[in-house]
Amino acid sequence: MKILILGSGGREHALAWKVAQSPRCEALYIAPGNAGTNQVGTNVALDHTDFDALHAFISSESIDLVIVGPEQPLVDGVADFLRSKDVAVIGPGKVGAQLEGSKDFSKAFMKRHGIPTAAYASFTTDQQAEALSYIQQHSLPIVVKASGLAAGKGVLICETHAEAATAVKTMLSGEAFGSAGQTVVIEAYLDGIEISIFVLTDGQNYKLLPSAKDYKRIGEGDTGLNTGGMGAVSPVPFADDSFLAVVEDEIVEPTMKGLIADGIDYQGFIFIGLMVVKGKAYVLEYNVRMGDPETEVVIPRIESDLLDLFEGVVKGKLAEKKLDISPKTCTTVMLVSGGYPQAYEKGKRISGLEDIEDAIVFHAGTRLEKGILVTNGGRVLAISCEGETIEHAIHQCLTKASFVDFEGIYYRTDIGKDLLT
Ligand code: AMP
Ligand code: GLY
Secondary structure (H helix, E strand, C coil): CEEEEEECCHHHHHHHHHHHCCCCCCEEEEEECCCCHHHHCEECCCCCCCHHHHHHHHHHCCCCEEEECCHHHHHCCHHHHHHHCCCEEECCCHHHHHHHHCHHHHHHHHHHCCCCECCEEEEEHHHHHHHHHHHHCCCCCEEEEECCCCCCCCEEEECCHHHHHHHHHHHHCCCCCHHHHCEEEEEECCCCEEEEEEEEECCCCEEECCCEEECCEEECCCEEEECCCCEEEECCCCCCHHHHHHHHHHHHHHHHHHHHHCCCCCCEEEEEEEEEECCEEEEEEEECCCCCCCHHHHHHHECCCHHHHHHHHHHCCHHHCCCCECCCEEEEEEEECCCCCCCCCCCCECECHHHCCCCEEEECCEEEECCEEEECCCEEEEEEEEECCHHHHHHHHHHHHCCCECCCCECCCCCCHHHCC
16 A cells, blocks of 8 residues: 655654554655654655645555544545545545534534533624623633634633633634634533543444543643643553443444434544543543644554554444554653744754664654754654553653753653652
8 A cells, every 4th residue: 555644743753653564555655744754754745735736646656545644634625625536535524624623513513412521602703792791600710712723722721700701802803813713612611630532433433542641731740831742641541441431432432423423424533532520531622633642652552553444444344453452551752842832943953863772753843954853843752662651661751862962952751640649
């Protein structure tokens, strides 16, 4: 099979790394990729918004399967476009992608299909007065969300009514997140522990992939600004078989049945962000792709051939495929640029990778400049290690991380610590 992966982060390097190991992989391209993906495949400069150019490349290289890493091309309809040209795709069409692209859509989906989620109401620009009065009678804290895609920044947890009112006004006016904020979802705050689960589906059947927990804040002890994710752990110890059986029963199966009932033919990943409150799981959000950096701990634990599973997805035969998962723990620590998630510099020379053994270094924001590896993003490298325990795996990650250097390098040293007790 000849494969094209869309995307350029650590998630795409992890997918490419795994796909390249398949005996059935004849050729692998990543668009646009990074310095790491180019070690396991061939990077190609393709613009995700230019569907015709994507299709021209796919035709000229006889690509058999396209794996879409990030959400934006899915929300833009790349999967529908390619399927209309008879190209097999991992990733939902435009309607399915609304599960992530519109929180208003996904909350209505959950409500319609009886999937546990926080109580909510949604409002559009012309309903500001109603939104403000809804806030006034709401208990604190109040969660205010921009309905559309806002690069992970569209959720505000407001401690006062005044703060929530300001959030609503700036979102509905378009000032805060442009059109993504012109519909807002206002929801009840859930106080619990977060965990992510990942589903791979052919539209009828599904496989539950390993669970993971990511660490979104920049600072130690989960403090400071939100980032794309500073590290991850898989599996999550409290997500044992009995917990997962309940989650399948109350969340995954109703989600699959809901998609089928709504006539949404969904082929690809569903990443379900859960909040567990007193042992009960509620859906915080759906994403229509894998997580980053969750992929960097989930993929290394999958022992089966990923291309075989993907073939099951696109042929509607996922039920016939085997999914073997390593019982080991995998953790990842993100090495980021100084200043991230705010302004940071790029082009810093990266050294020390050659000294790393017994770890997988997934590249996120890297590129080669005249043959020299340099930083090219906020999140630069994800160092993933396996171990018998979280403690062991994290110790490995931190040891390997200490070998790496670039100007301004920063990483959290407390990934997974909260799961130890
Ligand atoms: P979302 O994009 O909807 O997953 O929200 C991003 C993050 O905001 C989540 O990972 C949670 O940490 C937090 N969050 C979202 N909704 C809620 C809620 N209802 N209660 C508490 N925290 C929330
Ligand atoms: N790590 C969170 C995400 O990929 O959305």
